[in-house]
Amino acid sequence: MENAKLLIIDDEPEFTSLTSDLLGRHGFITERVHNGLDAVQLLRVRSFDLVLLDMVMPVMDGIETLRRIKADFPDLPVIVLTASENLGTAIDAMKLGAYDYLTKPVDWDRLKIIIDNALLTGSLKAEVSRLRSEMKEKFGFDNVIGVSRQMQHVFNSVEKILDSDVTVALYGESGTGKELLASAIHANGRRRNRPFVAVNCAAIPEALLESELFGHEKGAFTGAHTMRPGKFEQADGGTIFLDEIGDMSPTTQVKILRVLQERRFQRVGGTGDIEVDVRVISATNKDLEKEMEKGHFREDLYYRINVYPIEIPPLRDRREDIPVLVAFFVRKFHENSGHNVVGFSSKAMEYLINYHWPGNVRELQNVVERSILTAGQGVIQPEHLPFMVVSQQTHPAMSNGGLDWRNVIGLSKNIVPLEEIEKEVLQHALKVTNYNMTTTASALGIGRTTLYRKIHKYEIPVPRFAMTARGN
Ligand SMILES: Nc1ncnc2c1ncn2[C@@H]1O[C@H](COP(=O)(O)OP(=O)(O)OP(=O)(O)O)[C@@H](O)[C@H]1O
Numbered sequence: 001m002e003n004a005k006l007l008i009i010d011d012e013p014e015f016t017s018l019t020s021d022l023l024g025r026h027g028f029i030t031e032r033v034h035n036g037l038d039a040v041q042l043l044r045v046r047s048f049d050l051v052l053l054d055m056v057m058p059v060m061d062g063i064e065t066l067r068r069i070k071a072d073f074p075d076l077p078v079i080v081l082t083a084s085e086n087l088g089t090a091i092d093a094m095k096l097g098a099y100d101y102l103t104k105p106v107d108w109d110r111l112k113i114i115i116d117n118a119l120l121t122g123s124l125k126a127e128v129s130r131l132r133s134e135m136k137e138k139f140g141f142d143n144v145i146g147v148s149r150q151m152q153h154v155f156n157s158v159e160k161i162l163d164s165d166v167t168v169a170l171y172g173e174s175g176t177g178k179e180l181l182a183s184a185i186h187a188n189g190r191r192r193n194r195p196f197v198a199v200n201c202a203a204i205p206e207a208l209l210e211s212e213l214f215g216h217e218k219g220a221f222t223g224a225h226t227m228r229p230g231k232f233e234q235a236d237g238g239t240i241f242l243d244e245i246g247d248m249s250p251t252t253q254v255k256i257l258r259v260l261q262e263r264r265f266q267r268v269g270g271t272g273d274i275e276v277d278v279r280v281i282s283a284t285n286k287d288l289e290k291e292m293e294k295g296h297f298r299e300d301l302y303y304r305i306n307v308y309p310i311e312i313p314p315l316r317d318r319r320e321d322i323p324v325l326v327a328f329f330v331r332k333f334h335e336n337s338g339h340n341v342v343g344f345s346s347k348a349m350e351y352l353i354n355y356h357w358p359g360n361v362r363e364l365q366n367v368v369e370r371s372i373l374t375a376g377q378g379v380i381q382p383e384h385l386p387f388m389v390v391s392q393q394t395h396p397a398m399s400n401g402g403l404d405w406r407n408v409i410g411l412s413k414n415i416v417p418l419e420e421i422e423k424e425v426l427q428h429a430l431k432v433t434n435y436n437m438t439t440t441a442s443a444l445g446i447g448r449t450t451l452y453r454k455i456h457k458y459e460i461p462v463p464r465f466a467m468t469a470r471g472n
């Protein structure tokens with residue numbers, strides 16, 4: 001890596017100036033300090049790509065210096081230089097996260113190779129994490145896919161409340177991804193290691209209501225052979241997802257209201273109050289304000305539930321998401337079924353974009369899977385699509401007025417290149433490591449099996465020696 005910035009830490013000025021000279025000839029920019037304290041301070045104000053660290057130094061020894069560097073900059077590669085009689089400390093240094101070590105007197109050629117490899121590992125790691133975060137930005141949030149302005153807006157709203165306990169209400173037609181989003185909110189918030197418990201509020205039979213929500217004691221009623229905690233208790237410390245709240249019976253509404261107000265309840269047949277700490281996320285495809293006007297939904301409950309409303313728009317209002325979702329489902333279905341379908345033809349994609357999707361993303365997912373099964377292999381053509389999709393087009397005159405999917409934002413920029421970028425990173429890494437599989441895999445933070453799979457997938461040409469070399 002040209003112009004990489006190296007920090008040399010050694011208490012012997014002669015050694016640092018020699019090292020600095022030699023490395024300078026290779027195009028590295030070097031800076032020298034003569035004790036660990038100065039080094040730690042310098043690193044806080046100036047950025048470096050790599051550190052060369054002596055082990056035996058006055059003031060602060062190499063191990064302590066390393067510990068502090070790693071605490072501040074865990075990804076900064078540190079190469080340890082040590083006298084051969086101090087091999088023990090070099091091993092300790094490796095345990096603390098040093099990239100590698102060399103004994104003095106230094107073999108300069110080896111040092112150069114180690115530096116090159118360390119820099120490569122570092123830059124590839126940075127590249128991969130940049131790609132990852134970019135992917136998240138472009139494609140959505142966790143497994144919730146969306147590139148449309150509307151979905152980006154949803155993601156922005158979500159991001160603001162991830163680490164709080166605010167009560168969230170998700171609105172949207174059936175199949176828009178309310179449950180998916182609720183679980184993504186949980187999985188990315190600080191309650192992620194605690195349970196996510198979903199309750200379908202519309203489907204609990206009245207007779208079981210209390211016991212479902214609050215649990216029961218042993219012998220509370222016929223058939224209660226053991227104590228059973230209810231949904232609220234199961235969710236303690238985590239998130240309770242109250243689904244279909246617009247279809248709750250009046251009795252259920254009363255019970256839910258009480259527990260939301262008091263955050264405590266009793267098990268059926270129990271006497272003591274149980275207190276729980278739960279985050280509440282609710283969802284409905286109904287318009288709660290209308291339900292309230294009609295007298296179907298309690299006003300006091302509405303205000304408890306509707307603290308932070310998020311609306312997921314129907315798919316037909318954000319058609320830019322369709323190609324991205326299709327690509328996602330093709331890939332996901334491939335992982336489960338191993339089909340041989342490559343993708344959708346542009347004509348078939350046009351039909352998908354112009355359909356009105358009353359069942360939203362769920363319907364799209366079903367259509368993608370069915371079309372893949374119908375086509376069996378190759379490229380999906382319009383005749384593989386369900387009749388419903390082809391016959392009910394929002395824009396019947398496809399060539400004028402219909403959306404041209406190639407112009408749909410996101411697709412040309414996002415989907416294809418993402419794989420291409422991965423392929424490029426792989427090719428680059430393989431070349432610079434001279435097709436050393438172990439080094440490439442560790443540089444990319446993936447296992448060797450995954451690396452081989454990807455090489456195969458992208459059909460990257462690999463010299464024969466690399467595939468057969470032992471221990472490579
Ligand atoms: N943005 C999205 N990205 C990826 N998958 C999605 C997205 N939205 C929905 N899905 C998928 O569509 C299906 C339906 O989603 P989900 O069950 O969350 O919808 P819902 O809004 O809860 O629907 P309902 O009101 O009918 O319960 C699921 O398989 C889900 O994974």
Ligand SMILES: [Mg+2]
Nearest residue numbers: 178179243283
């Ligand atoms: Mg749902």
